[in-house]
């Protein structure tokens with residue numbers, strides 16, 4: 001099937017924000033990518049809407065030409081689309097000469113078909129500036145609310161749409177001179193002639209979204225009036241008629257024709273046919289925000305009807321608004337919701353995921369940073385990226401390739417059924433332009449994957465029966481493949497990464513949607529995976545207490561008895577580039593032989609102290625439950641001198657730490673279970689835990705939240721089991 005996708009043109013007088021993306025560009029892109037993956041022939045275009053008075057007003061304010069203004073915003077917004085992965089076949093612009101050519105031809109065709117006529121209008125004129133004043137150039141008092149600076153087209157105070165004639169005491173916005181009303185000739189589009197035809201066409205569209213039908217019928221209720229398509233302005237497409245040299249085509253008329261001109265320009269540049277999409281059988285989908293509905297359900301279709309032999313819209317998909325709570329991202333990082341800054345700070349797939357999960361399909365959605373961060377951290381990273389990484393890294397380390405599938409059990413069969421179900425449900429929803437429901441279906445598979453992986457516990461299976469473990473991993477990898485393929489229209493960048501980790505050489509977008517269920521070939525080599533995303537760290541969340549610490553791995557070189565103290569040893573430590581001597585009260589618990597050559601942890605920046613005449617530089621860390629004392633160490637030997645991390649954060653620890661301050665730090669030995677740590681109490685750990693850590697004892701450092709101590713993939717552990725909750729000293 002051939003599909004044309006037209007996406008509302010961003011106005012080139014500003015930068016697009018998250019609301020525009022969630023309202024139009026993201027849903028259009030999901031739809032386009034999906035349709036290409038099921039083998040449809042898709043053409044998707046949009047571009048910058050560059051004419052009209054807001055541009056000329058900005059230009060006058062800045063002392064620049066209108067072209068300079070639109071060049072600036074076209075560049076910024078093109079980059080946004082690109083970085084966000086909006087896969088337009090062409091992102092065009094209305095100031096391009098070929099667009100102007102197409103608009104003129106369109107105009108002449110409507111004239112020839114009898115849908116355009118001339119009429120004189122009474123328009124505001126400034127006798128001082130010697131010019132007619134387009135609506136934004138007239139200001140005056142609003143007849144409804146009394147606001148003194150209402151514009152000729154709208155009152156910014158009460159929001160009502162106005163006509164310059166409605167204003168009380170209208171004056172020129174540039175020189176403040178009271179305006180006169182003078183006669184000016186303009187061209188009108190005979191919209192009223194098409195009313196009956198439009199209504200019967202709209203009545204067939206019972207599958208349109210409710211909001212689209214509602215806005216459309218509301219517009220029709222007052223009857224269709226003919227509209228002026230030219231105006232007194234010098235920035236816009238010239239009018240191909242004599243006597244109109246100082247007038248231009250009205251911006252709304254020129255902008256919607258952009259869908260056609262962009263298709264033609266794309267065809268010209270790529271040696272393709274635009275007629276295939278506009279004159280042969282093709283379904284036309286338009287994506288836009290709700291303010292644009294009547295332009296796409298009434299005015300543009302009417303223009304197409306008047307023109308003749310061009311395809312009319314099939315579905316017009318409009319979203320509601322995104323409301324902003326207005327708060328900035330954080331006190332120091334003043335990020336708003338404008339796309340360039342969002343893209344500088346977050347991965348495009350994070351923004352796309354948030355946009356898809358919260359798409360304002362049926363009602364306005366209220367954006368808050370709290371919600372943004374929790375959606376990314378808890379769902380995208382905590383559930384999806386974590387699952388994919390656990391599976392891929394486990395498979396890579398234990399098999400290095402896709403293991404064969406042996407006998408399957410009930411749970412395995414359920415997993416395979418879930419994959420089929422996800423494909424079917426997501427297809428139905430996407431084809432029905434319900435993207436929020438589609439991504440929720442995808443998340444169901446993510447949730448199922450997490451349950452499956454935990455229930456199967458392949459890390460235990462692997463020790464008992466490697467073949468059985470292979471079957472589990474095979475099915476896990478099938479789920480990963482399904483998530484990558486079915487997630488690709490939503491998360492194109494990370495899906496591509498996952499696709500490569502699964503051992504594929506080519507792009508996921510060269511493959512079909514149905515390959516999400518294809519059996520993986522056993523024996524194909526896997527690639528070493530990396531984390532897909534990292535959690536968003538709020539500056540306010542920085543670890544204040546942890547940053548005062550500096551804990552390092554050390555190897556014991558020698559142990560001597562303290563000459564003047566029965567309970568103390570003098571321990572010499574190797575720290576790679578450094579050596580240290582510490583005095584430790586370990587004689588009661590460890591023999592010299594038990595200590596020599598082993599790894600320990602040293603609190604490196606502790607203020608030096610003299611203990612019975614011997615200087616101690618730092619302190620060995622051990623857990624103590626009142627009965628037993630267990631020295632802390634990395635689970636596997638590491639290079640001496642390595643710094644210990646807490647939840648992935650290396651401490652700054654530049655300053656010397658006073659013993660009194662260290663005494664106030666709460667560090668305890670815990671049992672690790674899933675994402676929980678059980679010590680004196682039960683704590684939830686907000687950090688992706690390695691499978692090998694589960695069931696082990698670890699060490700938690702209490703800051704604003706409990707932090708787990710580790711070095712990369714190596715957990716910090718007590719060297720023997722002690723009662724959970726035992727304090728580290």
Ligand SMILES: [Zn+2]
Nearest residue numbers: 142145155158
């Ligand atoms: Zn008002």
Ligand SMILES: [Zn+2]
Nearest residue numbers: 126129172175
């Ligand atoms: Zn004036």
